[in-house]
Amino acid sequence: MIEAVFFDFDGVLTTDKYGSDTTNRYLGEETGLGFVKVDQALERHSEALLLGRASHADIWPEVCRELGREIDYRLLDAAFRSTPMNAGVLNLARQLHGRYRLGIITDNKRDRMDCLRALHGLDALFDPVVVSAEIGLVKTDGGMFEHALRLIGLGAAQCLFIDNSRRNLETAAAWGMATLFHDDERNDAQALRGALERRLGISLAG
Known part of the structure; x- marks a missing residue:
């Protein structure tokens, strides 16, 4: 589950x-x-x-x-x-909020993420926000996923990870997490919505 x-x-x-x-x-x-x-x-x-x-x-x-x-x-x-936020995927996250715990796992610079977390109020929607520069680990190091699981207090099988890198998804899957690939070139939020609905067994508003 x-x-x-x-x-x-x-x-x-x-x-x-x-x-x-x-x-x-x-x-x-x-x-x-x-x-x-x-x-x-x-x-x-x-x-x-x-x-x-x-x-x-x-x-x-x-x-x-x-x-x-x-x-x-x-x-x-x-x-x-100037970072262009993805309105379609953020809307999906808002629909999931309250039904599931939400987090971010990102290879990123600390000062950039501090800026964007404050600008867009990301901490109100995502907890934890796991940033490579804060912990000294990147996603190709499975320890980053271990750290995220420890922070959220759940087992790997209870967590789903969405990424646009198949390599990162393979690392997460090796830790036992469920995974979904998001094609950033197509950026089809509707396709991601459908994949989430099937994987989670729920219905999300169109």
Whole structure:
């Protein structure tokens, strides 16, 4: 019996496959430096950011030096806020809320998720929100799922995980969780609704 549904963040609750694409696209456009140059400057820090070994504040001076320009750090907050949320999937989560416990499991930067959790009130809908940078683990490390299960206080067989990465779903399934794949390219919320209804044995409003 499923009692909790966990959602991935980028590519499921947002419409961009990768959060770094959203951030770097915005910074590239606002500075005129272009996506590729900004992406290259930040990509080398990606692992440290995702595992919580560094924050954007820590790396910002080095990023600016590499880009050859002093960029106002406050622009980063605007870049985070530009993240396109996935209204269709969020609506499904709201319909599940109260009937199931809901959570998020995401490989993400801590400061970005802090910004978006506050901006969109995510903590009112999802608990726990498990962020790689807060625990030093990513989804390919099964320990992240173990951590999420410990926080929610349920067994793996009582939890369903939705992700747009089949590799991540395989890891979750290896821990005994039920899984559903969301195709971020199609982003068919109706198809996800139908899959949830069949898996959970419930009816959700259209």
